[in-house]
Amino acid sequence: MNAFNRLADLLRDRGEPTRYQGGAMRTRGICHDGDDPGTVAFRPGNNGSLVVFCHKCQGNADFLAALGWTEADLYDEPLAERERPTDDLWIPCGKHGHKRVAQYVYRDEHGAVVHGVTRCDHKDFSQWRPDPSTRSGRRWSLNDPSGKRLVRSVPYRLPELLAAKQADRVVWICEGEKDVHALVDHGLPATCNAAGAGKWTAEHASYFEGADVTVVADRDVKGRDHATAVVDSLRGIARSVYVVQARTGKDAYDHFAAGHKDAEFVQVWAPIPYPGNSEAAA
Structure with missing residues (x-):
């Protein structure tokens, strides 16, 4: 499929409006949360390429970042080997031969990419932020050279979290992305913060106003301290x-791997009981 059709299909699947006008397909500026469906224009270019231009941003870098695309995605066919962006399986562990085995993308309320986390086959983790100016389309740091954070701290799967809260469903919080996916695979809305225990912040908590929450605490000291925070x-x-623990093993992944169901988590603490539940004690 050529790049033009890939982009058109992606926008359709995300429910974004498109229209044909002035020799180009047009859509709204998701790069700046714009409402005008004519702000961004895209059309087939030369040599199997796609031309994308946001009239407010005066370029395409922010629009591509919002899609999770890089410049390489603007071509119908893969670039030649010498021109291809850095191997997406690579992870900057500092150790020779490590390869990416999982990637977790953190998105904002509108589905735009905020940053990502990669995991290698030796359980090392590295975080990145979108940067279309690089060959790989990402920069392997969330901070500037002075240490100032350049991206927001958002919970993992934020759009799904907000949808679950809107539907009045219980949202599960655990310690890592692998556990999140174990819960999601069993039909449960789940989230976590990036970088594991000890990295939860008030910024993460702000998204849970009025929500019903179940926290899955890992069975170790760090897990207990993280759940308390x-x-x-x-x-x-x-x-x-409510705070629960795995019936078997350390975490949510172990719990399900042992064949248990979500109703079989062990409740260990009810610090904020559901209103009207007089049987729950903190």
């Missing part, structure tokens, strides 16, 4: 908070 941050924000 999450609970403390949700006081006065969430409607209810």
Whole structure:
């Protein structure tokens, strides 16, 4: 499929409006949360390429970043080997031969990419942020040279989290992305923060106003401390908070791998009982 059709299909699948006008297909500026469906124009270019231009941003870098695309995605066919962006399986572990085995993309309320986390086959993790100016389309740091953070701290799977809250479903918080996917695979809305235990912030907690929350605490000291920090941050924000642990193993992934169901997690703490539930004790 050529690049033009790939982009048109992607926008359609995301529910973004498109229209043909002035020799180009047009859509809204998701790069700046614009409402005008004519702000961004795209059309087939020369040599199997796609031309994309946002009239507000005066370029395409922010639009591509919002899609999770790089310049390489603007071509119908893969670039020649010498021109191809850095191997997407590569991860900057600092150790020779490590390869990426998982990638977790953190998105904002509108589905735009905020940053990502990669995991290698030796359980090393590296974080990146979109940067279309690089050959790989990403920069392997969330901070500037002075250490100032350049991207927001958002919970993993934020759009799904907000949809679950809107539907009045319980949102599960665990310690890592692998556990999140174990819960999601069993039909449960789930999230976490990037970088594991000890990295949860008030910024993460702010998205849970009025939500019912179940926290899955890992069975170790760090897991207990992390769960306590999450609970403390949700006081006065969430409607209810319950803390559970895996019936078997350390975490949610182990729990399901052992064949248990979601109803079989062990409740260990009810710091913010659901309103009207007099049997739950903190």
